Amino acid sequence: MSHKVIVPIGPYHPLQDEPEFFRLYVEGEKVVDIDIIIGYNHRGIEKLAESKHFDQVAFLVERICGICSSSHPYAYVLAVEDILGQEVNVVPERALYIRTIVDELQRIHSHLLWLGLAGHFIGYNTVWMWAWKYREPVLDMFEMITGNRNNYAMFKVGGVRRDIGEEDVPILKKTLDELVPAIDMFHGAVMDDPVIQARLKNVGVLTKEQAIDWCVLGPTARASGLNIDIRKDEPYGVCNRLDWKVIIEKDGDIFAKTKVRILELYESVRIIRQCLDRMPKGPIDADIKDVPAGEGIGRVEAPRGECFHYIKTDGTNRPVRHKIRAPSFMNVASNKVAAVGGTISDATITLAAVDPCYCCTERVIVLNKQDNRKVMNGWDLIKLSQEKTNKLKEELKDGRTK
Amino acid sequence: MDMRDKIKERLDKKIIAWEEKSAKRIYFSVAKEEIFQTVKFLFRELGLRFVIASGMQTPTGFEILYHFSDDSTGVIYSVRIRLEDKEHPQVESITPLFPAAEWIEREMWEMLGINFRGHPNLKRLLLAEDWPQGQYPLRQDHES
Amino acid sequence: MKLLFSYLIFPGFLFSAVIGLLAGWFDRKVTARIQWRVGPPWHQNFTDIIKLLGKETIVPEGARLTFLLSPYLGLLALILASAILGEAIFFPTPGFIGDLIVVIYLLAIPAIALIIGASSSANPLASVGASREIKLLLGYELPFILAIITIIVKANGGIKLEDILNHQSSYGSSIFSLSGAIAFIVALLCIQAKLGFVPFDIAEADQEIMAGTMIEYSGLPLAVFKLTKAILITVTILFLIVLFLGKDLSPLFLILKFVMILVIIILIKNTNPRLRIDQALKFFWGPVTAMALVALFLAVKGL
Amino acid sequence: MDFRLKALTKSIWVFHVSAGSCNNCDIEIFDCLTPRFDVERFGIQLVGSVRHADALLVTGIINRKALPRVKKIYEQAPKPCVVVAIGQCALSQHMFRFGYNAPEPLDKILPVDVYIPGCPPKPEAIIDGIVKLVNKVRQKK
Numbered sequence: 004m005s006h007k008v009i010v011p012i013g014p015y016h017p018l019q020d021e022p023e024f025f026r027l028y029v030e031g032e033k034v035v036d037i038d039i040i041i042g043y044n045h046r047g048i049e050k051l052a053e054s055k056h057f058d059q060v061a062f063l064v065e066r067i068c069g070i071c072s073s074s075h076p077y078a079y080v081l082a083v084e085d086i087l088g089q090e091v092n093v094v095p096e097r098a099l100y101i102r103t104i105v106d107e108l109q110r111i112h113s114h115l116l117w118l119g120l121a122g123h124f125i126g127y128n129t130v131w132m133w134a135w136k137y138r139e140p141v142l143d144m145f146e147m148i149t150g151n152r153n154n155y156a157m158f159k160v161g162g163v164r165r166d167i168g169e170e171d172v173p174i175l176k177k178t179l180d181e182l183v184p185a186i187d188m189f190h191g192a193v194m195d196d197p198v199i200q201a202r203l204k205n206v207g208v209l210t211k212e213q214a215i216d217w218c219v220l221g222p223t224a225r226a227s228g229l230n231i232d233i234r235k236d237e238p239y240g241v242c243n244r245l246d247w248k249v250i251i252e253k254d255g256d257i258f259a260k261t262k263v264r265i266l267e268l269y270e271s272v273r274i275i276r277q278c279l280d281r282m283p284k285g286p287i288d289a290d291i292k293d294v295p296a297g298e299g300i301g302r303v304e305a306p307r308g309e310c311f312h313y314i315k316t317d318g319t320n321r322p323v324r325h326k327i328r329a330p331s332f333m334n335v336a337s338n339k340v341a342a343v344g345g346t347i348s349d350a351t352i353t354l355a356a357v358d359p360c361y362c363c364t365e366r367v368i369v370l371n372k373q374d375n376r377k378v379m380n381g382w383d384l385i386k387l388s389q390e391k392t393n394k395l396k397e398e399l400k401d402g403r404t405k
Numbered sequence: 406m407d408m409r410d411k412i413k414e415r416l417d418k419k420i421i422a423w424e425e426k427s428a429k430r431i432y433f434s435v436a437k438e439e440i441f442q443t444v445k446f447l448f449r450e451l452g453l454r455f456v457i458a459s460g461m462q463t464p465t466g467f468e469i470l471y472h473f474s475d476d477s478t479g480v481i482y483s484v485r486i487r488l489e490d491k492e493h494p495q496v497e498s499i500t501p502l503f504p505a506a507e508w509i510e511r512e513m514w515e516m517l518g519i520n521f522r523g524h525p526n527l528k529r530l531l532l533a534e535d536w537p538q539g540q541y542p543l544r545q546d547h548e549s
Numbered sequence: 550m551k552l553l554f555s556y557l558i559f560p561g562f563l564f565s566a567v568i569g570l571l572a573g574w575f576d577r578k579v580t581a582r583i584q585w586r587v588g589p590p591w592h593q594n595f596t597d598i599i600k601l602l603g604k605e606t607i608v609p610e611g612a613r614l615t616f617l618l619s620p621y622l623g624l625l626a627l628i629l630a631s632a633i634l635g636e637a638i639f640f641p642t643p644g645f646i647g648d649l650i651v652v653i654y655l656l657a658i659p660a661i662a663l664i665i666g667a668s669s670s671a672n673p674l675a676s677v678g679a680s681r682e683i684k685l686l687l688g689y690e691l692p693f694i695l696a697i698i699t700i701i702v703k704a705n706g707g708i709k710l711e712d713i714l715n716h717q718s719s720y721g722s723s724i725f726s727l728s729g730a731i732a733f734i735v736a737l738l739c740i741q742a743k744l745g746f747v748p749f750d751i752a753e754a755d756q757e758i759m760a761g762t763m764i765e766y767s768g769l770p771l772a773v774f775k776l777t778k779a780i781l782i783t784v785t786i787l788f789l790i791v792l793f794l795g796k797d798l799s800p801l802f803l804i805l806k807f808v809m810i811l812v813i814i815i816l817i818k819n820t821n822p823r824l825r826i827d828q829a830l831k832f833f834w835g836p837v838t839a840m841a842l843v844a845l846f847l848a849v850k851g852l
Numbered sequence: 853m854d855f856r857l858k859a860l861t862k863s864i865w866v867f868h869v870s871a872g873s874c875n876n877c878d879i880e881i882f883d884c885l886t887p888r889f890d891v892e893r894f895g896i897q898l899v900g901s902v903r904h905a906d907a908l909l910v911t912g913i914i915n916r917k918a919l920p921r922v923k924k925i926y927e928q929a930p931k932p933c934v935v936v937a938i939g940q941c942a943l944s945q946h947m948f949r950f951g952y953n954a955p956e957p958l959d960k961i962l963p964v965d966v967y968i969p970g971c972p973p974k975p976e977a978i979i980d981g982i983v984k985l986v987n988k989v990r991q992k993k
Contacts, residue, residue: 027868045531046872046913050542054950063947069875069972089427116879132584135886153876153972218455218505230476231454237429237479300430300472300481313459313470326459328509336508532953533917542952577892586890593895596862600906603856605930607903767903767930 037342039335052325057083058293060322063156063191064312068329070116073109074305075100075312075327076158081239082301082312083160083294095289098162100282103240105149105157106303107271107278111182112141112282113306114264114271118189118318130192137185139179147171152302162288172279179272186268193261203258207341210255217337220330221308222263223357227255233304245277257356293320305330307357331357408451408475412482413547415446429478432470434485437443440471443484447473448502453482455505460513462544463487467494476540488519495520498527516543562780565631565787569779570594572786572811579815594779601772609765615669616765620773623662627780630655634787637710638803649708652788653697660686660743663763666774670765678764681732685742685749688833693739695841696732701794702848703729710791717795722795728847733793735841737813740785742833744778746818749829786810860906860932863895867905867929869896871922872954873912875933876972877939881909889975896982907934907985913945913954914961924964935964938978940971 048067052060064075084093094102115138122130142152148167149155157163167175193199209219214227224231232249234242250266252259296318303310308330315324334357344352410433410443413420416435419442423433435443447453460469463497468490474481488494498521502506510521511530518541521527558564573594581588595850608616630652637648660682667679701708704716716723723729742749763774786807794806870878884891885898899905902925914922926935937958940946945954958964966989968981 045915045917045953046948047542047953048948051948059947066874066876066947066971069873069877069879072876085427116858129584132586132887135883136585136888139883139886139888152974153879211489215452215454216503216505218503233479236474236476271529298426298432300483302474302481309456309474311456311472313457313472315461324461326457326461328457332508333505336505339504357512533915536916581890581892585887587893588890589892589895593863596859596895600857600863603860604906604932607928607930710875721953763904764901770905 036242037339039064039338049325049327052322052327054321056320057322060325061158061160062156064152064327065156065158067327068331069153070113071109071305071307071310071329072154073105073157074303074310076156076157076304077106077239078301078305078310078312079314079327080158080160080301081303082299082314083302083316084292085299086297086314086316087161087291088131088187093289093291094162095286096283097166097285098287099240101163101167102158103242103245104167104275104278104282105145105155106240107274108141108144108148109155110251110271110306111268112138112145114268115141117264117306118193118261121257121356130189134189137182140181144175144178147174159288160294161291162286164288166287167282172282176276176279179275183269183272184270186265190265193265201257203256203261203352205254205256206258207356208254208256209337211343212339213337214255217340217377218333219308219337219357220333221305222260223308223334223337225250226252226259226263228253231309233289233302233309237302239303241278241281242274242279245274257352294318307331308334406531408478408482412447414458416443418442424524429480430483431480432483432485434487437486437488437496440484440486441495441499441502444471444499447482447484450479451475455503456481458506458509458513460517460543462517465489467517468493468515469496469513469519471499477493483526495522497522498524500524515541561635562628563633564635565627565780565783566776567744568807569776569781569783570598572766572782573779575811576815576818579812580819583819598772598775601768601775604768604771606768607765608840612765613669615665616772619662619666619669620766620770621776622665623659623777624773624780626655626658626662627777627784631780631784631787634784634791637667637791638787648710649697649701649713652710653694654741656781656785656788657686657690659781661785662777663774666766666770667763668822684830689739689742689749692735692833692837692841693743695838695845696736696739697792699728699732699841699844699848702845713792714795718797722794722796728844729793731840731844731847733789735837735844736789736792737810737832738837740835741814741817742829743785744782744814746814782811796830854939857932857989859861861989863897864934864982864986865897865899865904865906867899867902867907867925868911869911869912869922869925871910871912871918872886872915873941877911877941880972880975880978881911881938884975889979890911891979891982895977898919902928902945903930905929905933907936908928908962909936909938910942910958910964911938913941913948913951914958915953915956917953918957919961922958922961934966934983934989935962936966936985937964938968938981939973940969943967943969946971 026273048063051063055063061076061079064079065072067075087093115134119131119134119138122128122134145155146152148171149157149165157165209217209223209227209230214224214229219227219229220231228251230249230251233239235249247270250263250270252263294316296316299314301312301314310330311326313324313326314322317323325392338354338357341356411437412433412446413423416439419435419437419439422433423431425431444455448455456472456474458469458471460467461506462468465487469486469488471484471486472481473484486496486508488496494517496519498506498510500521501523507525508530510524511527513519514521514524514527515532571591571594573699574589574591575592578588606617628752633648633655664679664682664686667682692808700713704713705724724733766774789810790803790806794800868881881898883889884896908926908929910919910922926933935958937943941948942958945951945957947958948954949959966981966985968978970977973981
């Protein structure tokens with residue numbers, strides 16, 4: 004859906020009062036109710052898609068969300084190929100491999116980005132800087148393969164636009180090898196840091212039943228024990244030919260979500276390595292000329308969950324109806340349950356746990372229940388959550404020293 | 406194949422059309438009044454996950470597709486209903502069944518003007534406050 | 550004339566402002582270095598101030614007169630404080646009786662000025678910032694004064710800066726004694742809060758939206774506030790040196806001690822996230838005050 | 853007056869306004885802060901309050917819901933204030949121009965000083981844009 008959840012005005016909300024993205028109703032410390040107002044980023048992409056022909060829509064769809072700009076075009080291309088018959092026999096072999104490589108690389112860069120921001124929200128700015136420092140080589144890889152750091156324009160109905168040259172493969176492998184120790188460092192830093200554990204354990208919990216009721220997707224669902232991963236359920240590209248495993252956690256709190264995302268980084272690296280070894284030579288595009296009338300559904304596992312595209316065509320070269328649904332549409336709605344009940348200092352990290360667009364979580368405004376007077380806002384909540392980390396650190400220190 | 410048989414055997418007379426486009430895509434249409442029961446059956450009993458509902462304007466009126474995904478096999482079941490009434494299309498809201506549907510129904514109400522009876526808080530989701538009342542952007546007649 | 554000179558030029562306004570801005574730059578540079586960043590050039594803080602002078606000042610309607618006056622209040626107080634301290638350190642002229650007490654009060658005024666300024670700007674966020682500043686002020690004033698009393702007791706009752714300095718030159722800096730060391734730690738934490746550096750900057754700078762109490766200020770008043778904060782850094786560190794490391798204040802040792810304290814403060818700043826206001830208060834009234842009392846008790850015992 | 857303008861060019865405080873953007877440009881702006889492109893060495897700081905801002909970084913098409921708020925922000929920023937349009941959406945509303953929710957492009961709403969094209973513009977491009985802005989301010993004095 005094009006109505007990506009986005010933040011109204013500037014990640015730093017200006018002085019005057021206007022509808023914020025999250026409006027937390029608070030009594031004292033406890034979050035009582037949450038009111039989510041979206042629509043500030045509504046650009047009417049679905050309507051625009053109806054006025055563009057099939058090749059142009061791929062570019063339009065790519066600019067829905069900045070961080071997962073390879074999932075939407077992939078899902079759109081799959082939807083159109085669904086009309087033409089199965090993706091496997093439409094798209095040449097090598098293109099399938101390239102698609103999977105780009106998709107997994109983009110998952111790495113998106114998870115690293117989230118890791119940095121999550122660290123920022125609980126008070127470790129150095130984690131933010133380091134995570135984004137290790138993200139830069141991944142963006143360099145994108146620049147090498149596709150020419151641009153974010154919007155790749157790689158996907159095309161029936162294949163891929165650019166090929167991965169022979170000389171790029173070793174560089175890609177070297178970067179991945181350098182990335183693994185960095186992920187180990189983050190894995191170690193997050194897993195056994197007592198303060199982070201104390202800070203993220205059983206915070207913003209989403210139980211399995213709630214996850215089912217709210218139909219959440221991706222890491223948010225997998226952290227609550229739901230075994231949903233489109234790459235396994237409805238394999239696309241070469242996902243079913245490679246061996247990797249879906250990461251499932253049970254307790255549904257933010258710690259589980261962080262763990263799922265970090266372990267997925269390892270899986271993505273493994274997938275890309277296998278793809279690079281097994282990539283055959285051959286054409287990369289089946290240049291489809293026309294699309295017959297019909298309906299098609301395309302689904303892809305984006306870093307945040309299932310990206311869903313539905314296309315209805317009537318034989319002309321323009322889609323009649325193009326329904327887009329991004330994973331955050333469902334995940335963010337589930338914040339109503341996850342954030343309520345927690346303290347306001349945990350609110351920011353809870354809202355960030357579903358990993359919506361990065362600036363969505365900074366425009367939170369806290370009004371106390373009775374007279375709706377503005378008590379705190381976005382950055383203040385970040386301060387609160389950072390302070391809570393510090394308090395836990397003291398307790399743990401005293402705990403150890405006592 | 407058992408999932409298909411379960412659906413067929415349970416809803417047999419209610420299903421108007423059944424089309425298996427491919428192994429993973431099944432579309433079947435149901436009468437407008439039956440949608441609440443069908444969705445309840447698919448979601449509660451069969452445990453299918455509600456993916457999204459997509460509404461569109463067709464020459465004969467409006468059409469809503471409720472997409473359900475069976476994650477164990479990866480098959481998508483899309484339930485289609487047709488609303489002939491052009492001026493005031495309306496249908497039973499499924500938000501009471503599960504809260505996930507709240508946003509998408511608000512969006513369809515805002516964009517296509519389909520009214521959802523029984524929706525807890527049917528108010529504007531995406532369009533700006535000063536958007537003219539009667540205008541529905543996703544309708545065919547509305548300029549892009 | 551000489552008085553004017555000592556107030557405005559040497560130990561007073563200009564000298565401490567320059568030192569303060571340089572210390573601020575040093576802090577930003579070290580923080581950037583920790584995050585593998587390059588950090589700003591040395592003249593960065595000076596340029597910020599000059600730029601702010603050139604900016605237009607916006608007064609929100611509904612803001613009262615004190616909105617514009619409060620920054621100058623803090624600045625004047627600090628100029629006096631730096632002059633007195635400077636006198637004691639550089640020219641051993643006999644200071645007036647009780648100049649230690651005067652300096653303590655002068656150090657508290659900038660925080661009060663900030664509170665007045667913030668609450669007079671008609672912005673709800675600033676008023677919340679001001680209320681937190683008051684709580685913080687209450688938090689660290691008590692242990693701070695207790696630590697200073699410890700020093701007075703050690704210098705057998707001398708309230709003049711000069712007595713404290715003489716006492717230390719004869720008996721060695723008070724930091725080497727047990728009570729002096731504890732009092733030093735307490736005073737250091739209080740200075741950290743007074744300066745509003747990270748662990749305790751809940752009230753001041755980037756509380757609400759990286760603006761907190763100074764949310765409504767722009768142009769000249771904002772420049773004055775930044776200047777006040779820079780001078781505050783110099784004055785508080787000089788104050789610590791006089792109280793705890795007053796052995797010999799030859800220029801070389803003075804710079805060394807100044808940099809040492811600055812490095813300690815920056816390390817505290819970079820190693821932990823911010824404290825929530827109620828945690829900060831509990832922290833100050835709990836352990837810090839206890840330490841201050843222990844130091845006082847030891848000092849009385851003559852240790 | 854010129855030495856103040858000269859000082860302005862040495863320490864630009866930036867306020868980020870995202871009006872209907874797809875986040876790519878917002879992330880690239882944040883990328884400028886991270887170790888590889890650290891802009892703090894030019895004295896550029898990201899500030900939280902409009903009152904402290906010298907430059908407004910506007911990203912995204914100004915959709916109908918965000919339009920009134922962008923105007924309000926510009927009024928609140930103390931002059932001399934510079935508006936930098938980052939990303940193709942802010943320049944010409946890119947491919948969303950005919951959308952029903954994008955009434956008018958940025959330069960019809962605010963006086964824009966620097967346009968930084970690109971979707972998303974690379975951090976190097978943003979820094980280059982800021983350098984051009986600095987030269988423009990120097991000439992103007």
